[in-house]
Amino acid sequence: MTAFLALVRKDLQIFFGDTRAVIMAFAAPILIGSFFGYVFGGNQNKKESTRLEVLFVDQEQGLVTKQLLASMQQDANLEVTPSALEPAREAVHKGKAPVAIIIPVGFGDQAARALFGSGAKPEITVLFDPSHQVEASMVRGILAGQMMVAMSSKPGGFSLPFMTKDEALTARVGVAYNSYAHSFGGMAIQFMLFMGIDVGIGLLLLRQRGLWRRFRAAPLSKIVLLGSRAASAMLVGMMILAVVFTFARVVFGVKIEGSLPGFIGVCGAFSLMTAAYGLLIAALAKTPEAARGLAILATLLMVMMSGAWVPSFMFPSWMQSFTKLVPARWAMDGLDAMTWRGLGIEEALLPIAVLLGSTVVFGAIAVWRFRWEAD
Amino acid sequence: MLTAENLKKAYGSLQAVDGVSFRVGPGEVFGLLGPNGAGKTTTIGMLAGLVAPDSGEVRIAGHHISGDTSPQKRRLGVVPQELALFDELSAAANLTLFGALYGLSGAAEAKEQDRVLTLVGLADRAKDKVSNFSGGMKRRLNLAAALMHDPQVILLDEPTVGVDPQSRNAIFDNLETLKAAGKTLLYTTHYMEEAERLCDHIAIMDHGKVIATDTVAGLLRQAPVSSFVLIDLVANDFANLVEAAALPGVVSATLSGRQLRLGVQSMGDLPELLRWLLSHGGEFEHVQTERPTLETVFLHLTGRSLRDA
Structure with missing residues (x-):
């Protein structure tokens, strides 16, 4: 036990003595998590959601079109600004506005006739930036709804035969979605996996620096030698998660809305898996140089498929299924479940089981393939 | 104290060590002299239990080293050819770690640390980071790290590579002190002057084989000229x-x-x-x-x- 603890202490001393490693492990996920969290909506309890900018070109200036403009300006999702045609076209072309709507002359009368089936339908042109197709579709939908509202202001007009009530299913009623919860979890996962690479490379460097000869000459079991490295990596991993989520809590109001034991369980299981991942890198690579490039590529792929950068629900359906083979995906889902989704510990059990299973598989391969002999 | 019998080790088609045998007694310095690639380091690896021999056996005080946690490993101290130290840590932290690998802690560890640092002349640099040490100081600390658990047999693999003459002499003095204390030293080198100065017996190795073994005087008698x-x-x-x-x-x-x-x-x-x-x-x-x-x-x-x- 003396040797085991001394080896763990040594790893922690070296880690915390390396400013670059500490910054990469703690500051980088906070910085990048803050950026992604802000981009993906931030804490919706604290601020208004981002409104989509739309340019409105009214070539008719009639009663209906003015009513339509007023209706659209009432929509909470849109920031509608009147514009002339050419400035609107130029703004969309240059990417300064994602969408512009052009209402033609004669629209009001044609639309009224078309509504009752006796005339040709007028044509509204929607100019959009090709990189904002989703937003253009959203504007078309809102436009259709608001058009009915505008037309219904005419005598004998219609209105939509239903209303919608939006409810975001977060942890509970009154708790808004906080995208920082996802982004901080994702970045913690990414930088913990990077730390796993350092664990593997560190073991390979021991061999290169002759330290492995010293360790193997001592009366130590393989379990002590590799287990101590895994234990120190797990401790650092837990510290990264603790620091990152504490920062997210204090600065961005990210809360563990679900089960705290479940959250700790997912964090612990992922930390263990990261440690085993590091051992696996050390076992499969022959030199630190060979390990670095391949391990970084594998790690980035794993992070990408985990949904750490963009939520996995944005993936194509086949990819959503496929990425369940990636252990980090389970860590991400588990952290989401325990934070902003506010789910109970039962939803953490499967992610924890998958992560622990991955730990066993990675660890077994590492022990099997590890070169125990000193060079 | 240390016996090697017919040690053999091959890596693929390369026969790195081919039937090496010798015995070293207490208070004796035994040198393995040979050019780079002669098989000296592989032989030390087998003696220390780091490399499994294809055949042959090693005994320390009559006992085999069997398994990772063999108690016989406590009788051995290994000084690797590389500077096997953590540059990021202080000399004291390194020694605490290497002592802990052999179960040393607390007052016993502190006592051994003082002893070995005094022996190698680094007592006043204990708290300094190893990265700030000169090459010679690192070499001396490399030796000290192998002595923390007071081993009876010390295996030294080219312990003076790349050091200045002053540090080399300091290391020689340390080794002579250890010899006087009755320790068994096995010393590999490709510097014949070192072997002649330090060793009681020498085995000359080439291409994995011992081609001659004797005292220094006995080997010199094999020279074709007087x-x-x-x-x-x-x-x-x-x-x-x-x-x-x-x-x-x-x-x-x-x-x-x-x-x-x-x-x-x-x-x-x-x-x-x-x-x-x-x-x-x-x-x-x-x-x-x-x-x-x-x-x-x-x-x-x-x-x-x-x-x-």
Whole structure:
């Protein structure tokens, strides 16, 4: 036990003595998590959601079109600004506005006739930036709804035969979605996996620096030698998660809305898996140089498929299924479940089981393939 | 104390060690001398239990090293050829760690740390980071780290590589202190001067085999000459080198610039040789003699120089 603890202490001393490693492990996920969290909506309890900018070109200036403009300006999702045609076209072309709507002359009368089936339908042109197709579709939908509202202001007009009530299913009623919860979890996962690479490379460097000869000459079991490295990596991993989520809590109001034991369980299981991942890198690579490039590529792929950068629900359906083979995906889902989704510990059990299973598989391969002999 | 019997180890088609045997007693320094690639480090690896031999066995005080946690490993201290230290940590932190690998902690560890730091002359640098040490200081700490658990047998793999003469002498002094304390030292080197100075017995290795083993004096007796005579000629046009080499009692003759080097079987032949030289165009201005070295023995046994091999 003396040797085991001394080896763990040594790893922690070296880690915390390396400013670059500490910054990469703690500051980088906070910085990048803050950026992604802000981009993906931030804490919706604290601020208004981002409104989509739309340019409105009214070539008719009639009663209906003015009513339509007023209706659209009432929509909470849109920031509608009147514009002339050419400035609107130029703004969309240059990417300064994602969408512009052009209402033609004669629209009001044609639309009224078309509504009752006796005339040709007028044509509204929607100019959009090709990189904002989703937003253009959203504007078309809102436009259709608001058009009915505008037309219904005419005598004998219609209105939509239903209303919608939006409810975001977060942890509970009154708790808004906080995208920082996802982004901080994702970045913690990414930088913990990077730390796993350092664990593997560190073991390979021991061999290169002759330290492995010293360790193997001592009366130590393989379990002590590799287990101590895994234990120190797990401790650092837990510290990264603790620091990152504490920062997210204090600065961005990210809360563990679900089960705290479940959250700790997912964090612990992922930390263990990261440690085993590091051992696996050390076992499969022959030199630190060979390990670095391949391990970084594998790690980035794993992070990408985990949904750490963009939520996995944005993936194509086949990819959503496929990425369940990636252990980090389970860590991400588990952290989401325990934070902003506010789910109970039962939803953490499967992610924890998958992560622990991955730990066993990675660890077994590492022990099997590890070169125990000193060079 | 340390016995190696018929150790063999191959890596693929390369027979790194081929039937190496020797015994080293308490208070004795045994040298493995040979060029790079002779199999010295692999032999040390097998002695330390780091490399599993294909055949043969190692015994320490009559016991085999069996398994990772063999208690016999506590009798062994290994000084690797590399500077096997954590540069990021202080000297004291390194020693605490390497002591802990053998179960040392608390007051016992502190006592051993003081002892080894004093031995290698680094007691006043204990708290300094190793990265701030000179190469020689790192070498001394590399030795100290292997001594924390007070092993009876110390395996030293080229422990003076790349150090300045002052640090080398300091390490030699440390090793002589250990020898005087009754420790068993096995020392690999490709520096013949080190082997001659330190070792009681030497095994000369080449291509994985021990090609000669004896005391230093015994090995030197295997040299084909008893002395070398170095003669500085007045002129550089000496033309009778072949005749000089064929003189009775002369084993070898080489000419480098104005210096003629004759290997002779007996110093008694020297006056006659010098008279012959004067009468054959070899007027000289200075004569000195040199005894043969282990380099001479290696050259004689292998046909190659230690440094060139």
